[in-house]
Structures are given as structure tokens and as C-alpha cells.
Amino acid sequence: MTIDEDVHAISPYFEVRQTAWGGRACFSNGNIPKGTTVLKVANSTGISISYEFRKEVCHNCFAYDNARTMKYKLNYDCVKNLIPPDANCKINPKKFLGAGLWFCSEYCRSSYLQKPNIIELVECYELLLCHFPNMLKRYNTDIEQENKLNSISISESIIQSAWDEIESNWIPRIDHMKPTKKVSQLPAISEDEYCCIRFVCESLFNLKHMERQCITYRAFNMLQSNELSKISKFPVLLHFQKLVFQTLYILLPSHTRKMLTISLLRHILGTEYGNAFGLWQEGEAAESREYFGYWVFPEASYFNHSCTPNVTKYRKGNIMLFNVNTDIKKNEQICIDYSGVLELPTVKRRKFLADSWFFDCACERCKSELQPVH
Numbered sequence: 001m002t003i004d005e006d007v008h009a010i011s012p013y014f015e016v017r018q019t020a021w022g023g024r025a026c027f028s029n030g031n032i033p034k035g036t037t038v039l040k041v042a043n044s045t046g047i048s049i050s051y052e053f054r055k056e057v058c059h060n061c062f063a064y065d066n067a068r069t070m071k072y073k074l075n076y077d078c079v080k081n082l083i084p085p086d087a088n089c090k091i092n093p094k095k096f097l098g099a100g101l102w103f104c105s106e107y108c109r110s111s112y113l114q115k116p117n118i119i120e121l122v123e124c125y126e127l128l129l130c131h132f133p134n135m136l137k138r139y140n141t142d143i144e145q146e147n148k149l150n151s152i153s154i155s156e157s158i159i160q161s162a163w164d165e166i167e168s169n170w171i172p173r174i175d176h177m178k179p180t181k182k183v184s185q186l187p188a189i190s191e192d193e194y195c196c197i198r199f200v201c202e203s204l205f206n207l208k209h210m211e212r213q214c215i216t217y218r219a220f221n222m223l224q225s226n227e228l229s230k231i232s233k234f235p236v237l238l239h240f241q242k243l244v245f246q247t248l249y250i251l252l253p254s255h256t257r258k259m260l261t262i263s264l265l266r267h268i269l270g271t272e273y274g275n276a277f278g279l280w281q282e283g284e285a286a287e288s289r290e291y292f293g294y295w296v297f298p299e300a301s302y303f304n305h306s307c308t309p310n311v312t313k314y315r316k317g318n319i320m321l322f323n324v325n326t327d328i329k330k331n332e333q334i335c336i337d338y339s340g341v342l343e344l345p346t347v348k349r350r351k352f353l354a355d356s357w358f359f360d361c362a363c364e365r366c367k368s369e370l371q372p373v374h
């Protein structure tokens with residue numbers, strides 16, 4: 001894997017280099033004193049808030065108020081001035097549902113709406129929200145079908161032929177249909193699929209409007225995909241991904257649908273599996289905080305994991321910070337903890353990492369704890 005020169009510019013404190021055992025990783029450029037913030041990121045490419053928390057978490061700052069519904073949602077008056085006069089916008093003024101966006105304050109609502117071109121994303125979310133109840137109504141948990149889908153043995157070529165089938169049969173068939181007939185082809189989906197669809201939708205929107213030369217865009221393109229490992233473990237995900245694609249293909253307005261290619265969707269989802277950060281409640285102890293969902297920060301995805309991490313990550317509103325928790329010497333690897341289970345004994349900790357993150361941890365602590373005792 002080559003390391004794009006620009007990825008070196010992620011932080012003045014470290015550069016990204018190839019390792020012998022864990023792909024690419026971050027190495028300090030010089031001595032770094034304890035307490036230094038080596039990375040601060042606000043440019044997530046996509047966020048997924050779980051269905052359960054959709055009204056309880058502010059979509060701008062991710063504040064949470066003990067399961068209370070956020071006070072501010074979108075109404076048509078908030079968005080009408082954002083619709084360009086000549087746009088063929090599908091937002092219905094009389095039936096506007098609020099795009100599934102909830103905020104803790106007027107300030108957060110207006111900050112969110114100030115993002116350039118945001119009306120495109122609001123329109124996509126609104127269309128999804130309008131159609132979702134019908135799609136959910138038709139969904140029923142079919143354990144037998146799920147077990148059947150999960151029993152398929154997955155390989156690169158099985159994944160490829162599933163997508164080839166969509167490309168050569170399903171898309172041309174849909175393209176020939178009238179709009180109302182297309183909508184009748186929407187699949188039945190669950191709440192999890194709906195949240196994933198919103199995540200992909202936001203990723204497409206953000207990528208569409210990102211400078212091609214900017215560090216976030218370049219770092220995103222170079223992210224490592226864990227598609228094969230994850231789908232091999234949960235084959236039903238292949239079916240899940242096809243439903244996500246089909247829904248977006250049918251519903252997205254043309255401005256965002258032109259971004260939707262099978263290869264981009266596979267990269268968005270394949271890289272999410274190994275690179276997303278948990279979106280956790282702020283200010284609570286690790287054992288009692290709520291898990292709201294996940295988000296992807298491409299620049300922060302080149303830190304490898306260590307069971308004795310020298311960097312601590314935390315969230316402050318919609319920003320992620322990475323602070324050095326010990327003095328670091330020049331050329332030392334800078335690592336974070338992916339797992340949240342560092343107190344577990346070696347075997348259990350390593351099993352957790354292998355099962356949830358798909359790698360056999362090769363950090364120094366694991367190496368030393370695995371040494372035979374003489």
C-alpha cells in the first residue's frame with residue numbers, strides 16, 4: 001500500500017508510515033510532551049445516530065438530555081429561504097416533516113443550516129423520512145431468512161457477483177420505470193437499515209461538496225476497507241448493503257444520486273467497519289455513558305490500536321480530540337485504544353479485538369503478555 005504524500009500533512013506532530021505488522025500507522029515527528037493535542041478533527045464524512053436516539057440527540061452538537069426529546073426540529077420556515085428559486089426541490093411546504101433533524105437550541109439549528117448547500121441534504125433526509133414508514137411497515141423480522149442469508153459462505157467473488165447483478169439487471173430495470181413505479185420497488189427496511197441509509201446519504205453529500213485536494217477527502221479515499229472480513233463474519237450484511245443501495249438509488253434526488261456508485265457505496269460501508277469511532281455521551285463515566293451511534297473521521301483513522309495507548313481520544317461537542325497521555329519520543333508510534341476493554345485479561349482482550357475489529361493485536365503489551373513465562 002503506498003502512502004500518499006498528503007496524508008503526511010494530517011498533523012504537524014506525526015507522519016503516517018507503513019509498519020511491518022499493522023498496515024499504516026502514525027509516528028511522532030519529534031518529542032511530544034504529555035498533554036499535547038496531536039489531532040483535533042471536526043470534519044466527519046458521515047454520522048449515524050441510532051434510531052432509538054434520533055430525537056434525543058442534538059444533530060449539531062450531540063448534546064443529550066436524559067432521554068428527553070430535543071426541543072427544536074426543522075419547520076418549513078427554517079428551510080424555505082435555503083431553496084434556490086430555480087431548484088426542482090422535492091420538499092413539500094405543506095407536508096414538511098422536519099427531515100428527522102432535532103436540535104437542542106435555536107443556535108444549533110441555525111448553525112446546522114449554515115453549512116453550505118445543506119438544503120440538498122435536508123431534501124434527501126426528508127424524502128427518506130416520508131417513505132420510511134411504508135418501508136418499515138412491510139418489514140418483518142424473518143429469523144429463518146436471516147439464518148439462511150447468514151449461512152452463505154462469502155468470498156471476494158461472491159460479493160462482486162452480487163453487485164454485478166445489481167449493476168447489470170436491477171439498475172437497468174429501474175431506470176426504465178416511471179417515477180411512481182420506481183417508488184413501488186422500494187424494499188422493506190428495518191430501523192437499522194434506515195439509519196445506515198442516512199449515514200451513506202450524509203457521506204455522499206459531504207464527499208460531493210469537498211475539495212478534491214483537501215486532506216479529509218484524500219484521507220477518506222485511502223482508508224483501509226474491512227468489507228471482506230466483516231461480510232464474511234456476518235454474510236447478511238451483503239443483503240443489508242444491497243437494500244441500502246436500492247433505497248438510495250430510487251429515492252435520492254439527482255443532485256446527490258449522481259454521487260451514488262456501487263464502488264463508492266462499498267468504500268463508504270467497507271471503511272466504516274474498521275474506521276468508525278463510537279459517538280458516546282459526553283461527560284459520563286465509560287461504564288454508564290450512552291452509545292448514540294458512530295461517525296467517521298478520515299484524518300483520525302490512521303492511528304493503530306495499542307493495549308497501552310499513548311493517546312487518549314475524547315469528544316467535545318462535534319469535535320474529536322486526541323491528547324498525548326505520556327511524554328512521547330521522536331519516531332515512537334502514536335496509538336489509541338479502540339476497544340474500551342483494556343482491563344480484560346490478555347486472551348479475552350485479544351478475542352474482543354479479533355471479533356469486533358478483525359485483527360490479531362500486535363501491540364507491545366500483547367507481545368510481552370504472550371511471551372512464555374520461564
Ligand SMILES: C[S@@+](CC[C@H](N)C(=O)[O-])C[C@H]1O[C@@H](n2cnc3c(N)ncnc32)[C@H](O)[C@@H]1O
Pocket residue numbers: 021022023024025223224226274275301302303304305306357358359360361362363
Ligand atoms: C483504523 S485502521 C488504522 C490504520 C490502518 N493500519 C491502515 O493502514 O489504514 C485499523 C486497522 O489497522 C490495523 N491495526 C490497528 N491496530 C493494530 C494492532 N494493534 N495490531 C495489528 N493490526 C492493527 C488493523 O488492520 C485494523 O483493522
